[in-house]
Amino acid sequence: MKNPQNSLGLSRPHPPALSQWHGVRSVGAKIARRVKKLIGRPDNSPWILRPPKASPRKTHVDFMFGLDYLSPNSRLVELFQEAMAPYGLSILPVNQSNVNLVVQQIERGWLQPHVYLDLASSTHPRFNDLAIAAAARGVYVIDHPADLTTWTHKASSHQRLEQAGLPLPPSIILPKGSPDRELTEAERAMIDDRCVIKPSAGFANRGVVVGVEPTRAEIAKARDFNRDDDWLVQKMISWTRCGNRPAYLRGYHLLGHRSLMWWCKENGEDRYELLTWADLQHYDLLPAVDLIDRVAAASGIDFFSTEIAITSANGPDRFVLIDYINDQCDMDPECRPGTTPVPEAWVKWVCGHLADFTWRLKHDRSCNAEKTLTLQ
Ligand SMILES: Nc1ncnc2c1ncn2[C@@H]1O[C@H](COP(=O)(O)OP(=O)(O)OP(=O)(O)O)[C@@H](O)[C@H]1O
Ligand SMILES: [Mg+2]
Incomplete structure (x- = not known):
């Protein structure tokens, strides 16, 4: 046979x-x-x-994730299923067609997954309602909505991370409602002749003005984009190159684990590229991992990316954080208009750790305390 x-x-x-x-x-x-x-x-x-006999906490569905446009037949759903299936975990993708129903079911207590991964609350209000409702019902929400504004809004995270001693671009914060003004002499000396003016709660480059002189007129013009936000006037940082790429990284933290990718933003195009162990060694990138750890320790956020520029300076000033904490990281490996595809190997890394984490919650096992670094 x-x-x-x-x-x-x-x-x-x-x-x-x-x-x-x-x-x-x-x-x-x-x-x-x-x-x-x-x-x-x-x-x-x-x-x-x-194995010891511990009865799992049973639920209708174990793991849920929300991404407004995602079809149930997409590659990302398949990757989540591939990662969760060996652990015996079920998944429910939430998109625009079922989000209202899922919010209702969570609110009624009819649906109580162990973990909800939010990838859409900043672009779609119903997903924000879902994250809040799930957190209120005791679902483990990644990232927890209560932690977010403090840390994802650049004006408040700048102050906190500066206090924690992280290397940030010198910045002036103009709170909502404050008048547009010329910078003082001391501020101008700190910011220099070219600056970046950006909104605190911005994302996807919205409202970001790069490479202008920090004058009252430029500040006013930039702030007209959204007068309901706080604004940062930042020293413009220049980064070098690592081979044929800009020397600019995305450092990732996921439930204690770390990864790095290249963030290649050139000629109006954004691109992720896998970073290898050889790159780590060749470009001496280990200090970037330390920065991820320090941002994670200061913020306590479970899953974020931090943007790190590598300058031509030597020593501790070589790395500068440009965008501090991005939640709802891009996770879709497929090419679509308006999104930036992410390498599948990295997506598998995320799905694998989320599966392990969900399984531990389900089975009341303590969380894995080891910190890993995964590169290609
Ligand atoms: N201080 C700075 N010096 C040089 N370039 C900067 C600075 N701040 C921002 N930039 C450039 O502008 C881009 C967008 O800025 P930032 O990431 O802070 O805003 P964002 O709206 O959160 O963007 P995204 O959501 O795409 O990450 C950065 O990727 C970087 O290329
Ligand atoms: Mg950014």
Whole structure:
């Protein structure tokens, strides 16, 4: 008879029928050991160790993630399923068609996943409602909505991360409602002749003005984009190149684990590229991992990317954080208009750690305390 093949294409022989009499075998082994002990000849050879019997906390669905435009047939859904299935975990993708129903079911307590990963609350208000409703019902939400504004809004995270001693571009913060003004002489000396003016709660480059003189007129023009936000006037940082790429990284933190990718923003195009162990060594990038750890320790945010420019300076000033904490990281590996595809190997890294984390919550196991660094 032909051997059955497993998913890796390896053939596994059919087990002999007798080997499947598990119950009988263990009772037999137990009796034999007892008898040997009674007659004064104990059998101390190793025995089979089985997993402790802890009953999992059962739910209708184990893991849920929200991305407004995502089809159930997309590659990302498939990757989540591939990662969760070996752990026996079910997943529910939430998109624009089921978000209202899912919010209702969460609010009624009818749906109570162990983990909800939010990838859409900043672009779609219903996903914001979902994150808040899930967190209020005790679902573990990544990232927890209560932590977010403080840390994802650049004006408040700038102040906190500066206090924590992280290397940030010198910045002047103009709070909402404050008048447009010329910079003082001391401020001008700190910012220099070319600056970046950007909104605190911005994302996807919206409202960011790069490379202008920090004058009252430029500040006013930039702030007209959104007068309801705080604004930063920042020294413009220049980064070098690493081979044929801009020396600009995205450092990732996910539940204690870390990864790095190149962020290649050139000629009006954004691109992610995998970063290798050889790159780490060749360009001496280990200090970037330390920066990720320090941002994670200061903020306590579970899953974020931080943008790190590598300047031509030597020593500790070589790395500068440009955009401090981005939640709702891009995770879609497919090319679509208006999104930036992410390398699949990195997406698998994220899905794998989320599966391990969800399984531990489900089975009341302590979380994995080890910190890993994953590159290609
Ligand atoms: N201080 C700075 N010096 C030089 N360039 C900067 C600076 N701040 C921002 N930039 C440039 O502007 C881009 C957008 O800025 P930033 O990331 O802070 O805003 P964002 O709206 O959060 O963008 P995104 O959501 O795309 O990350 C950065 O990727 C970088 O290229
Ligand atoms: Mg950014």
